[in-house]
Amino acid sequence: MIRVAVIGTGNISRLHISSYLAFPDRCRIVAFADIYPEKCREKAGEFGLDVEIFDSHKELLGRSDIDLISICTPPFCHAEIAVEFLNAGKHVIVEKPMAASLEECDRMLEAAGKSGKVLAVVAQNRFKDPVMNLKRVLDSGKIGRIVHAQVDSFWWRGHCYYDLWWRGTWEKEGGGCTLNHAVHHIDMLAWMMGRPLSVQALLSNTSHDNAEVEDISIAALQYPGGAVAQITSSVIHHGEEQQVIFQGERARISAPWKVSAMVSKSNGFPENNPQLEKELNDYYNSLPKLKYIDHKGEIDDVLTAVETGGQPLITGRSGSLTIEIITAIYKSGFERKTIDLPIAKDDPYYTVKGIRENAIHFHEKKSSVVNLGSGQEITVGSDYKNK
Template sequence: MLNIAIIGTGAIAPAHVNAYLKFPDRCKIVALCDQYPEKAEKLKQEYQLTADTVDNHKELLNRQDIDLVSVCTPPYTHAEISIDFLNAGKHVLVEKPMASSLEECDAMNEAAHRNQKVLSIVAQNRFTTPMMKLKKVLDTKLMGPIVHTQVDSYWWRGHSYYDLWWRGTWEKEGGGCTLNHAVHHIDLFQWMNGMPAEITAITSNTSHDNAEVEDLSIAIAKYGNGSLAQITSSVVHHGEEQQLIFQGKKARVSAPWKLKASKAKENGFPEEDQELEVEIQKVYDQLPSLPYEGHAGQIQDVLSAIENNMKVLIDGKQGKQTLELITAIYQSASLKETIKLPLKTDSPFYTREGILKNTTYFYEKTTSVENFANNEITSGGN
């Protein structure tokens, strides 16, 4: 039985609580922490937990009965809290984005390696049946080499969204929609298609003059073989349609699932390749559905890794790669230049201080709400 502590009891914490409660024979929530104790107490009562509540994570560092910690706090606190618990001998599952900078990612990974503890970064969209099946279909290479990828991370958030005290600032949120919304799809993109060789990007703030950060970005990624990808990150798209489309030389596959395959007529014009479509569809249909999806799927993966001394699907290295792509988008847009990957430690955006100094500030944040009365969140269109 693994004992769990949850640090931060805001909007995303219930997803963790619900996921852990699906495995009552394997884990138990024993502690909740929030700088606003009433929020921790409210979550405890809502789920009828027998957990202790505290207002500072340091109070839990020496607790011998805590094995795994979920970090659900604002992004600028992720590194400090995670490293504290790793150094205290606890396993850590930290919400996206992993940290505010690549320097912090490296420090977190070093602490996990030195203490021989699991560090996993939340990317719950990998743990959905459509995404897992799409990944396995891509791994068959039946589509041929991928020549173009389209990543549409479309969300919509109203003006008041950025009134919350920590949102909309580079110092505390670490970025806008590219970091905090499209992180899901950028993670899926690099997991499925690998890291590109370079990034060219532009960012804008079209609708939220109460935020320093962007609400829209468009990036072009280029691979060494000439393959291109376009990545759109947004919180200004009504309907929140989200998709990943992979165009291979022989066929196209996507999530939501759609399959088309073409072959050339004698004059080079297309005709449907029904045989290949049947073959790819058969692979997709024969893949099993996941028993647990979303946060529950990832938490099952983390529990199994701890219990059986295995690797997690999403470790700190994977988490850093996703942040590296996002950082390259910010660096390209701010400096107005194409950025080569991988980013090195001499990148002006490697440290948090470098980001704060060099990034584009769109507006001054003038409103700061401590808490919203309605804490309900939505998770997008698809």
Template sequence: MFTVGIIGTGAISDAHLSAYSELADEVPDLRIVALADLSRSGPEAKREAFGLAEARVYDDVAAMLEAEELDLVSIATPPSAHAPLAVQVLDAGVNVVVEKPMATSLEECDAMLAAQERSGKTLSVIAQNRWREEMVRLKAVLDSGKLGPLSHTRIASLWWRGHSYYDLWWRGTWASEGGGPTLNHAIHHIDLTLWLLGRPRAVTAMMTNAQHDNAEVEDLSAAILQYEHSLAELTSSVVHHGQKQEVILQGARASVSQPWEVAAEVARPNGFPEPDGDADVVAELEEFAATLPQLTRTRHAGQLADVVAAVREGRDPQVTGHDGRGAVELVTAIYEAAIERRVVDLPITAEDPYYRSGTLVERAPHFFEKTASVGTQEGYMPTGATAQAEASDEATAPGAAAADPAVAPRD
């Protein structure tokens, strides 16, 4: 039997519970045997909602780890709790997959990686958008070299959240949430940026709070990433109506984008483009994309299938703890550049103050002060033309949410 435990039974845990259920035909001996939260009401509600009659519920993580023989634990809590819980589980000799973002500082990420190293266990970080057909298509086209050298990439992580979104007790402060949409929403696109392009050489950025005067953190940031011979721009937002996320890769021969579109120009003798572009290059890229195999499983189910297989096969998962750290490093560089109003070179070393836990709390501006604090928010569901494709990681949680940062629900 392959046994799984879940820590944190709020909104994001639905994606994990659903994914493990979907894997039942592929891994017939997989069982969710334990659910933990500070209050038993959350685990009990999830046990009922997902038909997990044999799963045991806990209001103490240490008790769960002592009582259960677990192969894998999913950590689905607010970001500030990821590091201590992951270290605790790894030190107990159990493999871990932790929700995004990996942690709220590079110092915490390295503590998690150190725990993985001394335990010899697996540590993976959720980056479920790598298991989306359109993203796999972009990656394959880019890796094929058919675009030619990259010139420019545009990444738009555009969401909209109403004023009351930041009334939830743990949202909207640097201490408990770790940041605004740059960390907690754009982390998906930041991971994709690193997956597609690699680590940039340098970052500059600006941020503000445009619409949420009940939150300390930013609700909008814009960053420029410098690569050797190209630039990328990244917008992270919860103030954009329509919620249209996109990735556009501009190469020497053509551009491809998500949502999927191919464009290619051909030059006249004077360098200006022909009106109809280069139909041959467009056809070549469309034909190549059409040959790509479809994914067996997508999003959380695809990634968790890989994690389970990695544990059983004794190999690294496709998304490692080092990948999760890379995303946090880029977020850290964006925040540092915006706060200090300067260009930040990568990698960020341990000597940089922003490497440490607590520096953002000390140095980040409070755009506004938090004015409300509610324990739970029910009935939440994202909207927008393209947000539905990414909604499963922010699904509504049945049952009450815990009111403690260690195991409370995420967005």
């Protein structure tokens, strides 16, 4: 039986808690910790749990009766908490984004390496059938070499969203929509295409004058072999349409699933290739369905890694690559120039301090509240299925 503690009991913790409760024969939640312990009591009551409650995660570091830690705190303290628990011999799953800088990611990876414990990063969208099967189709080689990718990470958040005490500041949130919303889609892109060679980006804040950070960014990425990609990260798009599109040499595929394949006429103009479209659709439809999806799918994967001594699908190294691409987007947007990857350890943007010193403050945060609509539903992204 894997014994679990949840650190940070805000909105996102609800998805962790309900996911652990889906596996009662494999794990048991034994403790909550939050600097606002009343949030712990609220969550315990909501789920009918008899758990110990603490106002500091440090009180749990020496506990031998806890095996796995879910970190659901604001991003600025992910690294500190993860490193302390890994050093204490605990397995760790940390909410996105993994950390606020590459230096923090490296410290987490070092601690995981020394302890031999699991370090997993939440990217629950990989555990959706359309996304998982999109990766499988790409890996099959049926569309040929990828030549272009398009990521539309479109979200919408009201002005008051950034009134929450830790949001909208470079110090506490670590960034805007690029780091905290598009992180899901940037993870997908990194998983499917790897590290780009270079990044060009622009940033803006068009609609949230109570936040220092960006509410939209647009980035262009260059990959080895000539492929290019574009990422739009936004919290100003009504409708929140989200998609990931890959153009291959032979066909176009995407999540939500859609196929288009063309061949050339003798004059160079296109005509449809229904045979390849059918082949791709048949292959996609033959792929197995995931047993568990979203956070539940990722929690199942992490529990399996703990039980077997294996590695989760989304490791600390996966999370670090996502942070590297996001860091390059910020550096390019701040400095208005092309940024080459990888980002070296002597780069100012390698550290939180360097990012904060160079960050553009689009506005200054004007108001701060402890809670925003406690108990109200939150949205965590598209299901990537055709409506």
